[in-house]
Amino acid sequence: MIRLALGALAGVAGVTSAAVPALAHEHPSGITDLVTPAVVRVEAVAHVEITLLDHMGELQHVERSYEVPIGSGTGVVVSPEGAVVTLTRVVKSEDDAAVHAANKIFADHHKVDIKQDFQRHRLDDATLNRHLQQCYPPKTATATCLTKVTPQIKIFPNISPADKEGINAEIAYTGDDPDNPAVLLPVGRADGGAGLPTAPLAARVPDKPGSPVSVAGFTGRPAADRPHLIDIAHLDAGGAGQAGRPFKDPEGKADEPRKTGELIAKGLAGAPVIGDKDGAVVGLLAGGAGEGRMIGVREITKALAEAKVEPRRGPLDAAFEVALTRFHTKYFGDAVPALRRVLELYPGHVVAAKHLKTAQEKRGGPDDAGALAAPVQAGGDVPLWPFIAGAGVLVAAVIGGTVLILRRRARPDTVATARTTPTAEADRRVVPAVPSPPPAAGHDPALGEPSPADVTRIVARSAVPPGLPAVPEGAQGPSLLTARQPTAPPTGVPGRVGQRFCTACGMGLGPAHRFCGYCGHPAET
Incomplete structure (x- = not known):
């Protein structure tokens, strides 16, 4: 059996006002939520301005304007700018609105019994009948009616509070068949700057027979007491292209072609058919009473391509x-x-x-x-102090580690400083000057030659030799360079007493040398 869901499913917008026995299985909750905000009501009328030239007696110009219905149904928004997809029959009719206006103006003005429809009628009065036939289009030189037809399309979005004025739209594309998809574009900006809700289009139609789907649409203009209607059905095998995919209950408990046909008669022609897998649009509801079927998403994308409209989400x-x-x-x-x-x-x-x-x-x-998922935080069963204590320990560890690193980095500087302390300065002692020995034999200071005993010696940084007293730094100063005095022989240079040197080249001479062994200069000179 069938359940007519009027928003009773969880996650489906709208409220339920009526119900019938349910199907043997339930569809996923909230599966239509991605599409239902984008469902719209579409109404198309022809605004006809007609002037009747009545010359039965005195010439009269009778002016009237009418709004002749073209079609109505459901559509779905596929772009944030407001592009709508519906059926061609909803916005385009094979009936001529000018014929309807001619019947109506003759009935009103001449007070004759004429059906106000789209058929061409005849009158018993020959003169009136001739004038009536001349009023019907097309326009001729003897026409008795001047007619101007302007189509007007209104889109009523699924919003609350309801939009009573609707959004003006124009036709961007229509098919050759009444059940072909049509594309409408709003005149001006329809979204108010925020973008309209859109419905996602599926990549393909479900192949498996018996695939569950949902149908969403309006039976009239949206209102607080007229929410969008949702019903469920199942796809049958076959029916590709413009022929459409039929519906069939896999359990045989419902006549789904008849049911969907009745939905079309109520105003759901062009309503989106929503797949149960991911909640995307897989087609549009088409057909007639007793033979509802679905036009697939492939035909929808072709129509959008012809209209140069890109379906997208915002x-x-x-x-x-x-x-x-x-x-x-x-x-x-x-x-x-x-x-x-x-x-x-x-x-x-x-x-x-x-x-x-x-x-x-x-x-x-x-x-x-x-x-x-978070009762612990709400109830306070876990105290806060362990986290505070842990944070304190972590901070203390960071501070201690920082101090230790700074101390280790400071050790080389401490050692260098220790080497310059008074204890270390005590090791930098200056050896007192030792008196130089008397001039060597044979050395004449008057000649200007330096005596070997007068050679300057560099005193190294070393400990004071044993036996020599330490000289305070304040008394002797920190001098490291001293000159030997001629009063005492040099310490630690044995064999230098009585040493002779060549007066020409300075080469050392032995005790028995009479001539310099290096330059040959006489040693006695």
């Missing part, structure tokens, strides 16, 4: 998907701010408003997965 849809994820996973506390963000971007979002009300009621309760 930032509003991205925010709504985030909110839906939190809501349907029962994280109601997290869903509340996300849904509020959606309503800030698009205040009339009916599905977001409905889910926000539910999330606020269940936030923090037993159904809130976020509240159940």
Whole structure:
């Protein structure tokens, strides 16, 4: 049996006002939420301005204007700018609105019994009949009516409060067949700067016979007491291309072709058919009474390509998907701010408003997965002091490590400083000057030659030789260079007493040398 869902499924926007026996199985909850915000009501009329030239007696110009219905149905928004996909029959009719206007103006002015429809009628009065036939299009030189027909298309979005004026649209593409997809574009900007909710298009139609789908649409203009309608069906095998995919209940408990045909008669012609797998649009509802079928998504994409319209999702849809994820996973506390963000971007979002009300009621309760996942923080069973103590230990460890590193880096400087302390300065003693020996024999200072005993010696930094007293630094000063005095022989140079040197080259001479062994100069000179 069939269940007619009027928003009773969880996660589906709208409220239920009637129900019938349910199917043997349920469809996934919230599977239509991605599409239902983008479902719109489409109404097309022809605005006809007609002037009747009545010359039965005195010539009269009778002017009238009428709005002649063309079609109505359901569509779906596929781009944030407001591009809508529906059926050609919804916005384009084979009936001539000028014929309808001619019948109406003759009936009103001449008070004759003429059906106000799209058929060409005849009158018993020959003169009136001739004038009536001349009023019908096409226009001729003897026409009795001047007619101007302007099509007007209105789109009524799924918002709350309902938009009573609607959005003006124009035709971007229509097919040759009434059940071919048609593309409409809003006149001017329809989104108010935030972008309209859009429906995602599936990549392909489900191949498996019996695949469950949902159909969403309007039976009239959206209103508080007329929410969008949702019903479920199943795809049958076959029916590709413009022929359409038929419907069939796999359990044989319902006549789904008849049921979907009745939905079309109620105003769901062109309604989106939503796949149960990922909640994307897989086609449009087409057909007639008793033979509802689906035009596949491939035909939709072809029509959009002909109209040069790119189907895409907008930032509003991205925010709504985030909110839906939190809501349907029962994280109601997290869903509340996300849904509020959606309503800030698009205040009339009916599905977001409905889910926000539910999330606020269940936030923090037993159904809130976020509240159940964090009872410890809420109840305070885990004290805070272990975390504070751990943080204190960590800070102390960091400070101690820093001090230790600084001390280790300071050790080389300490050692260098220790070497310059008074203890180390005590080792830097200056050996007192030792008196130089008398001039060597044979050395004449008058010649200006330096005596070997007068050679300057460099005193190294070493310990004071044993037996010599330490000279305070203040008394002798820190001098390291001293000259030997001629009063005493040099210490530590044995064999230098009585040493002779060559007066020409300075070479040392032995005791028995009479001539210099190096330059040959006489030693006696």
